[in-house]
Amino acid sequence: MARLNINGKVIDVEVDGSTPLLWVLREQLGLTGTKYSCGTGICGACTVHINGEAVRACTIPVSTLDTAQAIVTIEGLSTDNSHPLQQAWKELDVPQCGYCQSGMIMTAAVLLKKKPNPSDSDIDNAVTNICRCGTFNRVRKGIHLAANINKRGRS
Amino acid sequence: MKKEPINISRRDFLIQSSTLGAGLSLGLYLPLTGCDNKGEQGAAQISAPDVPEVNAWVVIKPDDTVIIRIARSEMGQGTLTGLAQMVAEELECDWSKVTTEYPTPGQNLARDKVWRSFSTGGSQGIRGSHLYVRKAGAVARHMLVQAAAEQWDVPIGECQAANSVITHTPSGRSTTYGKVAVAAAELFPPELVELKDPKDWRLIGKPIKRLDTDDKLNGKQIFGTDLKLPDMLNAAIKACPVFGGKLKSFDDSKVKKMPGVRKVVEVDGYAVAVVADTWWQAKTALDALPISWDEGANANVSTASIEQMLDAGLTSSDKVFVGNEQGNVKNALRGAVKKIEATYRYPFQHHATMEPMNATARWTKDKCEVWCPTQNGEAALEATAKAAGLPITKCDVYKLHLGGGFGRRGAFHDFVEQAVAIAKQMPGTPIKLLWTREEDMAHGHYHPFTKCKLVGGLDKKGNLTGLHVRISGQSILASVRPQWMKNGVDMITFQGFHAEGDHAISYSVPNLLVDHAMRNPPVPPGFWRGVNINQNAIYMECFIDELAHATGKDPLAFRRQLMAEHPKSLAVLNAVAKKAGWGKPAAKGVHRGLAVVKTFGSHVAACAEVSVNSKGKLKIHRIVAATDPGHAVNPQQIEAQVEGSFVFGLSALLYGECTVKGGAVEQSNFHDYPSMLIKEMPKVDVIVMPSGGFWGGIGEPTIAVAAPAVLNAIFAATGKRIRELPLKTSQPQLV
Numbered sequence: 001m002a003r004l005n006i007n008g009k010v011i012d013v014e015v016d017g018s019t020p021l022l023w024v025l026r027e028q029l030g031l032t033g034t035k036y037s038c039g040t041g042i043c044g045a046c047t048v049h050i051n052g053e054a055v056r057a058c059t060i061p062v063s064t065l066d067t068a069q070a071i072v073t074i075e076g077l078s079t080d081n082s083h084p085l086q087q088a089w090k091e092l093d094v095p096q097c098g099y100c101q102s103g104m105i106m107t108a109a110v111l112l113k114k115k116p117n118p119s120d121s122d123i124d125n126a127v128t129n130i131c132r133c134g135t136f137n138r139v140r141k142g143i144h145l146a147a148n149i150n151k152r153g154r155s
Numbered sequence: 156m157k158k159e160p161i162n163i164s165r166r167d168f169l170i171q172s173s174t175l176g177a178g179l180s181l182g183l184y185l186p187l188t189g190c191d192n193k194g195e196q197g198a199a200q201i202s203a204p205d206v207p208e209v210n211a212w213v214v215i216k217p218d219d220t221v222i223i224r225i226a227r228s229e230m231g232q233g234t235l236t237g238l239a240q241m242v243a244e245e246l247e248c249d250w251s252k253v254t255t256e257y258p259t260p261g262q263n264l265a266r267d268k269v270w271r272s273f274s275t276g277g278s279q280g281i282r283g284s285h286l287y288v289r290k291a292g293a294v295a296r297h298m299l300v301q302a303a304a305e306q307w308d309v310p311i312g313e314c315q316a317a318n319s320v321i322t323h324t325p326s327g328r329s330t331t332y333g334k335v336a337v338a339a340a341e342l343f344p345p346e347l348v349e350l351k352d353p354k355d356w357r358l359i360g361k362p363i364k365r366l367d368t369d370d371k372l373n374g375k376q377i378f379g380t381d382l383k384l385p386d387m388l389n390a391a392i393k394a395c396p397v398f399g400g401k402l403k404s405f406d407d408s409k410v411k412k413m414p415g416v417r418k419v420v421e422v423d424g425y426a427v428a429v430v431a432d433t434w435w436q437a438k439t440a441l442d443a444l445p446i447s448w449d450e451g452a453n454a455n456v457s458t459a460s461i462e463q464m465l466d467a468g469l470t471s472s473d474k475v476f477v478g479n480e481q482g483n484v485k486n487a488l489r490g491a492v493k494k495i496e497a498t499y500r501y502p503f504q505h506h507a508t509m510e511p512m513n514a515t516a517r518w519t520k521d522k523c524e525v526w527c528p529t530q531n532g533e534a535a536l537e538a539t540a541k542a543a544g545l546p547i548t549k550c551d552v553y554k555l556h557l558g559g560g561f562g563r564r565g566a567f568h569d570f571v572e573q574a575v576a577i578a579k580q581m582p583g584t585p586i587k588l589l590w591t592r593e594e595d596m597a598h599g600h601y602h603p604f605t606k607c608k609l610v611g612g613l614d615k616k617g618n619l620t621g622l623h624v625r626i627s628g629q630s631i632l633a634s635v636r637p638q639w640m641k642n643g644v645d646m647i648t649f650q651g652f653h654a655e656g657d658h659a660i661s662y663s664v665p666n667l668l669v670d671h672a673m674r675n676p677p678v679p680p681g682f683w684r685g686v687n688i689n690q691n692a693i694y695m696e697c698f699i700d701e702l703a704h705a706t707g708k709d710p711l712a713f714r715r716q717l718m719a720e721h722p723k724s725l726a727v728l729n730a731v732a733k734k735a736g737w738g739k740p741a742a743k744g745v746h747r748g749l750a751v752v753k754t755f756g757s758h759v760a761a762c763a764e765v766s767v768n769s770k771g772k773l774k775i776h777r778i779v780a781a782t783d784p785g786h787a788v789n790p791q792q793i794e795a796q797v798e799g800s801f802v803f804g805l806s807a808l809l810y811g812e813c814t815v816k817g818g819a820v821e822q823s824n825f826h827d828y829p830s831m832l833i834k835e836m837p838k839v840d841v842i843v844m845p846s847g848g849f850w851g852g853i854g855e856p857t858i859a860v861a862a863p864a865v866l867n868a869i870f871a872a873t874g875k876r877i878r879e880l881p882l883k884t885s886q887p888q889l890v
Binding site: 016018019020023026027028030031032033034035036037038039040042043045073074075077078081086089090093094095096097098099100101102105123124125127128129130131132133134135136137138139140 | 230231232233364365367368369370371372373374375376377378380381383389414433434435436439507508509510511556557558559560561589591592791792795798799800801802803806824825826830832833834836838839
């Protein structure tokens with residue numbers, strides 16, 4: 001049994017405590033936007049936010065979490081694709097197959113929170129997600145565009 | 156404008172009519188329909204549309220929504236949007252009203268393959284279907300206009316269609332497609348339709364946004380791994396890690412009582428699967444399951460033993476097949492003033508799709524259904540029927556979105572066969588089988604390991620007079636499609652070296668011999684994005700560079716000399732050279748390298764700019780890439796494919812290698828089979844230069860020029876020729 005704080009809601013889940021957060025999200029809660037790819041924390045397809053940090057949900061046993069950890073998944077980023085990254089991704093047609101894109105967007109969202117105007121080297125350091133289709137250059141453009149959308153929103 | 160026969164037979168018409176009469180009795184299935192109130196995705200089935208189809212490709216609803224049916228699979232390459240653009244171009248419909256859906260392969264079979272090929276590989280999605288999908292749009296448009304003309308009782312020639320609106324020009328009356336679609340569906344299709352002249356295209360050639368982006372931004376897109384059916388159980392599987400090995404035994408008493416476990420089953424004699432309530436429970440139990448394997452005859456196969464075979468093949472005359480022969484190479488090399496020789500090595504590669512292999516199957520003695528990401532729905536259906544032991548007419552496959560394909564999910568449906576084999580042991584229960592990344596790495600269909608020895612002869616002026624290219628290594632066709640071989644020759648081995656056609660060599664060499672010592676190790680080979688052009692382009696383009704340097708000529712000038720008869724390839728080469736500033740100084744420490752090929756019907760070239768620092772560390776700064784695909788359906792998607800091709804090609808160059816030990820692949824995950832990251836990604840300048848008159852592929856060609864352009868630039872930077880890949884086992888390494 002775990003009590004989790006996911007996308008602003010507290011949810012009780014009947015599950016073995018050793019189960020990784022990724023699989024609780026996907027199987028117990030039906031939040032399948034967070035993807036399984038490597039299962040070892042390398043590829044970033046399962047990236048979610050925990051208390052504002054980008055973390056790889058495949059490596060976190062659910063027993064280590066309680067309601068003090070605010071978890072946000074791709075489904076909780078916005079209700080209507082209105083997050084600046086979602087707008088930018090749409091504008092630039094960033095995704096190809098799309099499988100890694102939830103993780104890309106969630107990683108980029110934390111970067112933008114921490115560095116509203118990230119440099120290319122900030123992006124290089126923060127985005128370590130694997131994409132086999134090869135969307136990297138549009139991901140980079142998308143992050144810069146989202147930063148601009150954010151700026152416009154603030155001014 | 157030219158008239159194109161449309162070849163719609165009376166039989167097609169009868170099938171269409173009977174379908175209409177039965178209210179589209181076949182129904183249509185879509186990968187997904189929303190969620191029920193428990194948050195579970197319902198069966199992947201939509202109800203029959205409320206209106207009859209205009210033809211097999213086009214359904215128009217009363218609200219003017221246009222549903223375009225797409226037979227090929229979307230896996231990120233943009234085919235879905237490109238094909239819809241081509242239908243819509245001729246249909247003259249309002250693009251903002253266009254949606255798409257997949258017919259099932261079972262429906263295709265029942266309707267005499269009205270949607271033709273479902274196969275999505277070989278960069279064929281657009282170029283292999285452009286004619287019949289454009290005709291389908293034109294036929295539908297004609298029927299819609301005719302329906303309006305009949306309602307108005309005016310000659311059809313007085314009516315025009317644009318943007319889903321039909322106008323009777325003399326009277327100014329107008330109606331919309333949605334209002335006449337039902338009447339149009341009752342008409343005979345025309346015998347002949349006119350296709351638009353390319354100069355009149357308004358959708359083809361435009362950088363239109365993809366139709367499938369929104370759901371990829373918020374987690375709603377359902378991939379194979381995400382499917383959830385009522386009462387579904389989950390399976391994890393382990394097959395004998397040694398190729399060709401069998402399952403000896405397993406002790407399910409150790410795991411039967413673990414949480415959620417329902418059943419432990421043998422799969423086709425070579426694998427074992429655990430079925431549980433959740434996949435995590437299945438995987439946990441499988442990890443705890445004692446299994447013993449019968450490793451069989453391949454347990455001693457290693458990279459070294461395979462390499463020995465390949466090395467012997469480089470000079471052997473046994474099992475050698477000729478792919479292209481011009482003139483007399485022996486004489487030319489004997490008479491050469493200077494001979495240059497080099498041997499290259501390109502290792503096994505793995506597809507490593509981000510989404511591991513998976514399929515969901517439900518089997519009963521009367522019916523078998525499969526939901527899966529596949530590049531070829533028809534092949535998946537055949538695999539389903541075979542594994543189910545049922546007639547194909549009692550089976551169907553519902554295609555789900557692919558988390559990457561790259562050739563892994565086209566010719567091979569081992570994951571489908573396994574899912575059905577498991578489901579067959581639990582009749583009526585849908586079983587979702589998902590491979591772990593480790594299982595996926597262990598049971599790929601690997602890009603073959605080949606070596607290549609090249610010998611070039613130069614005359615006293617430095618002209619290339621003779622070239623012998625000896626490829627030694629595995630034939631994909633011999634294992635995967637023996638029926639495609641001719642007199643024992645696997646022509647796909649020779650991609651980029653063909654005398655003519657889609658994969659023709661881009662140089663005129665008076666005396667040329669390209670041959671293949673077929674050496675087939677017991678490692679399952681497969682078509683990998685780009686297939687054999689990837690290493691063949693490295694062999695040829697790096698060796699051409701070697702020859703140029705041996706003659707003291709500029710690599711661009713040396714190539715140009717050999718390309719007079721290949722103007723389209725020369726044009727893309729010239730384009731990258733010009734844009735990159737070839738011949739002009741680059742930034743300090745930056746060096747350039749070139750590569751050019753014709754492959755999959757397109758002409759592509761690249762100029763890479765790299766630097767190598769004093770510690771031997773490589774940085775790839777920029778690549779200028781040019782593509783002439785004949786017709787460019789969606790230039791911004793071509794740009795995306797070109798950029799992505801560099802990620803695929805450079806990942807292989809930098810890191811890609813599967814090694815074999817004890818008859819099994821040693822790599823298990825992205826830690827030992829890395830893929831390049833954003834920090835390693837160069838700037839890419841894409842030139843799309845369609846010259847018209849032909850249809851070339853897009854998804855694969857550019858991969859071929861990625862590695863050789865960078866390797867040639869590394870040589871320019873260091874004077875060191877790297878002939879063994881990947882770079883992680885050579886110097887310099889990437890920063």
